[in-house]
Amino acid sequence: MIDHGTKEYQQMVHLRNEMLRKPLGLHFTKDELDEEKNDILMGAFEDDRLLGCCLLTRIDSSTVRLRQMAVPSGMQGKGIGRALTIFAENIARDLGYKRLLMHARITAIGFYQKLGYGIIGDEFTEVTIPHYIMEKSL
Secondary structure, three states: OEOOOOHHHHHHHHHHHHHHHHHHOOOOOHHHHHHHHHOEEEEEEEOOEEEEEEEEEEOOOOEEEEEEEEOOHHHOOOOHHHHHHHHHHHHHHHOOOOEEEEEEEHHHHHHHHHOOOEEEEEEEEEOOEEEEEEEEEO
8 A cells, every 4th residue: 555645656656657648648737646645546566666556546435446557568467467456456345345447448458357347338538548447346
């Protein structure tokens, strides 16, 4: 678990910016980062090195949204994203949520399907690229 505003949080913002935003020509705004104060922030670490991260945002009393999953390119395919997703599901379940959903980039659909997520609805564009809403009952 990562606390907002800490050194670990700054590493998380940097990783997400490098992997998710910068390739699209986008950057985080101060308001976007301030809104994360109410989110559940998670990271996978080896010593002090951040290997991956994600966050959970409350939608309503039964639903939480997984967002901003990021693993450095050289570390992808090693099970870090899978472990983070399972950890996030367990945290959400422990907090009483019944459903986890996400806006998954089209390139990540297969990854999430292997973890039991299903597509709901049609393709849509978010941050300039195709996404699908995916969900899983917890």
